[in-house]
Amino acid sequence: MRGVVAAGHPVTAAAGADVLRAGGNAVDAALGAMFASFAAEPMLTGLGAGGYLLAAPPGAAPVLLDFFVAAPGAGAVGRPHVPLVEVEVSFGDAVQLFHIGAAAAGVYGVLAGAWAAAERFGSLPLADLVAPAVALARAGVEVNPQQAYLFDILRPIAGATPESRALLMPAGRPPRVGEVHRDAALADALERFAAEGPAPFYSGEVAARVVEWIGARGGLLTRADLAGYETVARAPVDVAYRGHRVLTNPPPSAGGILLAHALALLERTPGPPPVAALVEAMRAAQAERTPAFLAGLADPGFVAEFSAGRLGATTHVSSADVDGWACAVTCTNGEGCGEVVPGTGIHLNNMMGEEDLSPFGFHTHPPGRRLPSMMAPTIVLGADGAQLALGSAGSNRIRSAILQVVVGVLDRGLEVQAAIEAPRVHLEAGTVYAEPGVDPPGEDVVRFTAPNLFFGGAQAVRRDGATGALTGGADPRRGGAVAVA
Numbered sequence: 377m378r379g380v381v382a383a384g385h386p387v388t389a390a391a392g393a394d395v396l397r398a399g400g401n402a403v404d405a406a407l408g409a410m411f412a413s414f415a416a417e418p419m420l421t422g423l424g425a426g427g428y429l430l431a432a433p434p435g436a437a438p439v440l441l442d443f444f445v446a447a448p449g450a451g452a453v454g455r456p457h458v459p460l461v462e463v464e465v466s467f468g469d470a471v472q473l474f475h476i477g478a479a480a481a482g483v484y485g486v487l488a489g490a491w492a493a494a495e496r497f498g499s500l501p502l503a504d505l506v507a508p509a510v511a512l513a514r515a516g517v518e519v520n521p522q523q524a525y526l527f528d529i530l531r532p533i534a535g536a537t538p539e540s541r542a543l544l545m546p547a548g549r550p551p552r553v554g555e556v557h558r559d560a561a562l563a564d565a566l567e568r569f570a571a572e573g574p575a576p577f578y579s580g581e582v583a584a585r586v587v588e589w590i591g592a593r594g595g596l597l598t599r600a601d602l603a604g605y606e607t608v609a610r611a612p613v614d615v616a617y618r619g620h621r622v623l624t625n626p627p628p629s630a631g632g633i634l635l636a637h638a639l640a641l642l643e644r645t646p647g648p649p650p651v652a653a654l655v656e657a658m659r660a661a662q663a664e665r666t667p668a669f670l671a672g673l674a675d676p677g678f679v680a681e682f683s684a685g686r687l688g689a690t691t692h693v694s695s696a697d698v699d700g701w702a703c704a705v706t707c708t709n710g711e712g713c714g715e716v717v718p719g720t721g722i723h724l725n726n727m728m729g730e731e732d733l734s735p736f737g738f739h740t741h742p743p744g745r746r747l748p749s750m751m752a753p754t755i756v757l758g759a760d761g762a763q764l765a766l767g768s769a770g771s772n773r774i775r776s777a778i779l780q781v782v783v784g785v786l787d788r789g790l791e792v793q794a795a796i797e798a799p800r801v802h803l804e805a806g807t808v809y810a811e812p813g814v815d816p817p818g819e820d821v822v823r824f825t826a827p828n829l830f831f832g833g834a835q836a837v838r839r840d841g842a843t844g845a846l847t848g849g850a851d852p853r854r855g856g857a858v859a860v861a
Contacts, residue, residue: 377846377861378396379393379402379846379861380393380848380858380859380861381695381858381861382849382857382858383409383413383691383693383694383835383857384769384857385417385520385522385523386520387415387512388413389693389850389858390412390857391411391508391509392406392412392859393860393861394508394861395500395504399499400498401697401701402696402702408506410693412508412509412512415513415562415563417526417691418544419526419527419544420690420708420709420711420769421486421690422486422712422721423486423487423723425445425484425708426446426483426485426486426727427444427486427690427707428440428442428749428753429441429489429704430703430753430755430765431497431701432623434699434701437611438623438757438762439609439610440609440612442489442608442629443488443489443492444485444747444749445483445746445747446605446747447744448482448596448743449739449743451598452598452600452743453743455596457594457596458479460728460738461476461536462474464532465530467529468825469824469825469830472771475729476711476714477594477715478594479595479729479739480595481590481595481715481725481727481728482597483597483605483744484722485607487574487577488607491569491573491574501570502569502570503571505570506567509562513560513562513563514560516558517556519552519557520553522829523855524551524553527544531550533711533713533726534550534712539715539716539717539718542716543559564721565582565721565722568582578605579599582720585717586720586724589718596739597724601744611626612625613625613626613633615639616643617642617643617782617786618643618787619758620757620758620763621756622636622756622757622782623755624636624752624755627674628674629749629750629752630673631749631750631752631775632754632775634662635661635754635778635779638657638658638775639782642783648787651801651815655818658776658802658803662803670736690707691707692707692766692767692833693767694836694837694848696839698846700762701762702761704753706752706768706769706774708725709724710725710727710729712724713725713726732750733748750771750774750775751774752768753765754766756782764782764792766781766835767836768832768833769833770830770831770832770833773804776800777800778834780798780801781795781796792836792838792847792848793850794849796835796851797827797851799812799813799814800814800831800832802830807820808820808821809831812825829854833853835848836848836849846860
């Protein structure tokens with residue numbers, strides 16, 4: 377056995393396993409799976425996305441690579457832009473508002489991040505890592521029930537422009553189960569990336585086309601934004617929990633440090649926490665998310681200041697290999713802004729239109745500022761190195777999903793698949809949302825009638841500290857899968 381990969385789609389996980397079989401390490405596998413997700417999970421991620429990758433090399437310090445979306449507008453402060461377009465998305469038992477259009481597009485980072493990760497940690501040529509994704513994009517990926525559901529509920533975004541309709545609704549309606557989604561432009565772009573690196577997409581011809589397209593439609597993305605974009609290496613937040621070290625996404629991301637705060641609160645009481653304690657930990661973490669907290673995330677000293685009194689990161693891929701490497705990478709396009717730039721393979725993100733990332737109002741972040749994402753790729757270290765790598769999709773539900781999986785494994789002794797499948801709760805704006813099988817206290821509770829992707833899509837891999845055996849768990853809420861090599 378070479379290793380294990382857990383991801384949000386069977387072909388995504390299989391692509392990562394193919395990379396392991398070719399001799400790649402866990403970071404190579406995570407990158408290969410990430411590229412494949414662009415073809416298999418097109419409503420959630422892609423070349424216009426941003427994200428974070430947390431790598432734990434054996435015997436070396438873990439590193440978080442930040443390639444999340446940045447606010448646009450460098451060199452064009454004060455330039456007018458078109459209004460954001462509000463769309464409503466129903467999850468059945470809950471409704472969420474999103475905002476799209478050219479002005480919702482921020483500075484994408486996924487190709488810069490993939491290049492940095494491959495250079496720093498990779499062991500295979502980049503062409504080998506993109507090859508499975510290129511094949512999938514050209515031949516097409518059969519739409520499974522979970523992706524069909526996403527295409528359907530995100531229909532207002534997929535159908536927002538002629539270009540997005542041509543790519544995402546070629547039959548004039550959302551793709552149905554069993555139909556095939558193809559993206560030849562994505563395949564071409566990935567091959568170009570492998571051959572030329574990120575330069576065409578940030579300072580060359582592709583960047584020029586993207587900026588011209590968005591500018592003509594009233595967006596704020598500039599040549600200076602793309603040319604100045606850089607992947608940033610950061611030390612992860614580190615919190616003790618049940619005899620382990622939990623490493624997760626540091627500021628300027630918001631999700632990791634709030635997850636760490638919730639774990640620190642639960643650590644004060646021995647034993648598996650009851651549902652009421654989980655909800656209270658979520659409530660306490662949410663209460664920390666004040667205007668002062670969000671304003672302070674960009675301060676280099678914020679982690680130390682926050683931790684001193686409190687502590688004692690969509691699509692996700694987790695991977696681990698027999699040599700001791702572990703990797704967790706989370707990427708998001710939001711839901712996409714509806715702007716697909718012809719001939720580039722890029723469907724731009726809508727992160728500037730995510731209310732949760734702009735709590736002081738839309739377009740209030742200065743150009744170049746990384747947005748305060750909830751994404752929190754996480755690795756749990758034991759005495760013998762990385763024992764659990766995990767993360768989740770799901771906007772605000774990311775940190776609650778990760779919290780409950782960590783508690784399931786470390787407190788309740790569950791196998792990783794069982795911990796992922798266990799019913800979840802989530803606290804937001806004073807309301808507790810609950811899946812069947814969990815009974816949170818209080819009166820303001822929204823009870824879902826079935827498990828739902830509203831509660832995130834957690835993917836995790838585990839290394840047994842005693843035997844070294846590798847296992848994985850994938851979230852059925854998002855159609856996740858585990859592949860071994």
